[in-house]
Amino acid sequence: MSDSNTMTPIQVGLDDGYAFTKVALPDGRLIAIPSRARVGKSGVTWIHDGQQRIFEYETEGAMYSVGAVDGAPTHFEGYPTSGMNRAIVQHALQEAGLAGRSVHTVSGLPVSAFYKKNGEQRRDTIEKKRNSLKQVVQPMMERLPAGIAFVDVIPEALAAWYDYVIVAKGDEVILDEERLSVPIAIVDIGGRTTDYVVVKDQGVIHTSSGSLQGGMLDVKQSVADGIQERFDLESVGEQLVSHAVDHGVVRLHGKNHDVADLVDAAKRELVERLYAETRRQLGLGVELDRVLFVGGGTVALVDHIVDWFPNQAIAEHPAFANARGMLKYLQYVCEESDVA
Amino acid sequence: MAKAAGGKRVVLQLDSRVAFESLILNRLERIPEGRRQEWLRGLLVQGFRYECQTLRVAQDDIAPQQMERPQGRGVSTSKPGSAFAAWLAEPVSRSDTATKTNPVMVEEHRPGGQGKPFAGLRKVIG
Numbered sequence: 001m002s003d004s005n006t007m008t009p010i011q012v013g014l015d016d017g018y019a020f021t022k023v024a025l026p027d028g029r030l031i032a033i034p035s036r037a038r039v040g041k042s043g044v045t046w047i048h049d050g051q052q053r054i055f056e057y058e059t060e061g062a063m064y065s066v067g068a069v070d071g072a073p074t075h076f077e078g079y080p081t082s083g084m085n086r087a088i089v090q091h092a093l094q095e096a097g098l099a100g101r102s103v104h105t106v107s108g109l110p111v112s113a114f115y116k117k118n119g120e121q122r123r124d125t126i127e128k129k130r131n132s133l134k135q136v137v138q139p140m141m142e143r144l145p146a147g148i149a150f151v152d153v154i155p156e157a158l159a160a161w162y163d164y165v166i167v168a169k170g171d172e173v174i175l176d177e178e179r180l181s182v183p184i185a186i187v188d189i190g191g192r193t194t195d196y197v198v199v200k201d202q203g204v205i206h207t208s209s210g211s212l213q214g215g216m217l218d219v220k221q222s223v224a225d226g227i228q229e230r231f232d233l234e235s236v237g238e239q240l241v242s243h244a245v246d247h248g249v250v251r252l253h254g255k256n257h258d259v260a261d262l263v264d265a266a267k268r269e270l271v272e273r274l275y276a277e278t279r280r281q282l283g284l285g286v287e288l289d290r291v292l293f294v295g296g297g298t299v300a301l302v303d304h305i306v307d308w309f310p311n312q313a314i315a316e317h318p319a320f321a322n323a324r325g326m327l328k329y330l331q332y333v334c335e336e337s338d339v340a
Numbered sequence: 341m342a343k344a345a346g347g348k349r350v351v352l353q354l355d356s357r358v359a360f361e362s363l364i365l366n367r368l369e370r371i372p373e374g375r376r377q378e379w380l381r382g383l384l385v386q387g388f389r390y391e392c393q394t395l396r397v398a399q400d401d402i403a404p405q406q407m408e409r410p411q412g413r414g415v416s417t418s419k420p421g422s423a424f425a426a427w428l429a430e431p432v433s434r435s436d437t438a439t440k441t442n443p444v445m446v447e448e449h450r451p452g453g454q455g456k457p458f459a460g461l462r463k464v465i466g
Contacts (some may be wrong), residue, residue: 037416119466154465166458175458202464332458 009149010104011337012093013327014133015156015320016075016085016107017284019216019296020296021092024323026331029226031096032319032322035088035191035237037064045232049340055094056140057087061138066091070238075192080109093146098336101145104337107133110193112211115155126153150337151260154329156322158204160315163325166332173332182289185282186320187289189297192217194274196281198288206257212277213271216297220245222266229258272305278308284290287308294321355460362460 013024016035020177023031026330041056041063053068064087072084079085093103108114113125117214130151140144154162164186165179174199185208194212224241227233244250248260285291291306291312296319305312315321353363366385371379 115466121466160463161464162461165461173457175363175461199464204463204464332456333461335455335459335462340466 002114006171008323009104010098011327011330012096012098012103012105013088013159013323013325013330014092014105014107015323015326016080016089016092017156017160017191018193020077022087022320022323024094024320024327025096025098026327028325030095030166030317030320031092033088033092033095034071034242035074035085036069036073037066037084037088037091038069038179039064039084040074043270046287052141052154055091057090057137058140059083059090059135060087060139064088067278068239073217076088080113081128086132086137089133090139090145091111094139094143098146098271099139104330105133105148106152106154106159106330106334108154108159108322108326109210110190111157111195111197111209111313112152112193115204115209117206117210119204123266152330152334152336154205154216155195155197157186157209157294158186158199158291159320159323160186161199161325163321163331164315166290166325166328167319175330179290183287184223185285185288185291187278187282187291187293187295187298188294189274189301190294191217194277194295194297196278198282208281210281212274214273214277215219215295216270216300218270219263219266219300222269223259226262226266230259230262231257232324241249244304254326267301267304272303274305275308282309285311294318362458 003303011026012047013022015024019035020032023029034052035238035259040061044116054065055067057064057066060083062083066086072085073235074088076082093099107129108131114122118123133148133151136145136147138334146265161184164184165176167174167176167179180202183198183205186195186197186199188195188197192213192215194215196209196211198208220241223245224236227236227241227244230254231250233252245263245266248258248263249256250259251257276313282288282291288309288311291316293308294315298305298314298318302314317324354365368376368379
């Protein structure tokens with residue numbers, strides 16, 4: 001990247017979820033890293049820098065190791081404004097090649113963290129998130145930090161709605177009049193939460209919008225518990241569990257063990273909860289023109305959710321729908337970034 | 341814009357920061373000046389007809405739902421089944437200017453700054 005480029009802020013859609021952190025860039029690149037980190041140094045010396053898989057970052061006087069570590073759980077209440085979150089976000093920006101760049105970004109909060117039940121915004125929480133992301137995070141290797149100069153925060157699932165109605169066709173970007181004019185529900189199956197947003201007449205219907213405390217991290221936890229019980233283990237590493245969820249196999253004492261039944265049972269348990277909550281929020285969806293599924297959980301659970309609504313659809317690359325929407329919001333909607 | 345003989349002039353201000361209104365203004369600009377009045381009148385009539393149909397469908401849909409509800413569900417049976425359905429039961433707001441098929445004059449309002457093309461969509465967040 002040339003030095004002249006580093007002076008111009010780059011626009012980034014930043015979906016910093018509990019399970020994965022996703023980045024959307026104006027050149028069309030989409031990048032995802034696991035939201036995986038732990039407090040402290042990695043304790044590993046890398047012989048070749050090119051093979052380095054754990055990276056250290058410092059923020060507010062605390063050190064974090066990000067990358068191929070056994071990550072500490074991210075599913076705690078204050079994660080979106082924590083040092084761990086900032087270290088993971090900085091790592092995602094570094095992976096996107098933005099070292100030394102000034103960044104303008106739009107990020108998100110779960111719907112229930114963004115709005116009160118009556119639809120009023122939780123301004124303190126939103127401001128806290130904004131301020132947190134602006135704090136300096138220093139990479140502990142020979143790299144410059146990516147500096148976040150402007151942040152706006154929007155509800156996560158609503159970002160996917162912006163992605164849906166603002167459509168890029170070649171060099172042209174247009175508002176899809178048809179999508180804009182009809183009631184649409186977004187179901188965002190994430191790591192810790194599943195968000196529901198209904199938009200009608202360009203307004204959020206708060207009585208049908210909110211968050212369910214449930215997502216793919218629950219599947220991971222159930223599988224971890226199952227492995228511990230089945231193989232009589234006191235603890236099981238986070239990376240081992242992630243591999244088991246992805247492949248249905250766990251490797252213990254140099255031998256592979258099939259745990260596909262544990263993964264399937266955990267998924268079915270989550271799906272049942274999601275189905276009940278989705279029916280509670282959206283009914284049969286007859287008044288909706290479209291029910292759009294997005295989020296990383298949509299990919300993992302696609303076989304289980306195919307026939308929930310006759311008018312349902314799955315967004316293109318659903319795990320990145322929020323990040324893409326956040327980028328579009330920044331590029332075409334949010335005017336504050338112009339004066340930052 | 342020519343004054344329609346025997347008609348009543350309605351002045352309507354559209355805000356280009358609002359997405360749909362911006363789309364209408366953009367479309368209007370692409371129509372030859374002499375045909376704009378007729379296009380706007382057609383748009384208004386079509387919109388009003390659609391509103392009438394929506395009202396009828398809403399009423400038709402809600403009534404059977406209330407009657408088919410299983411017995412013994414208590415006093416909340418007059419409400420639609422899902423939380424989302426509640427908006428359908430709400431009264432449809434009507435614009436005063438849309439109740440008559442009169443000629444409409446559109447005055448474009450653009451704020452001073454250049455801004456973002458779809459800045460009006462910010463209001464969705466609330």
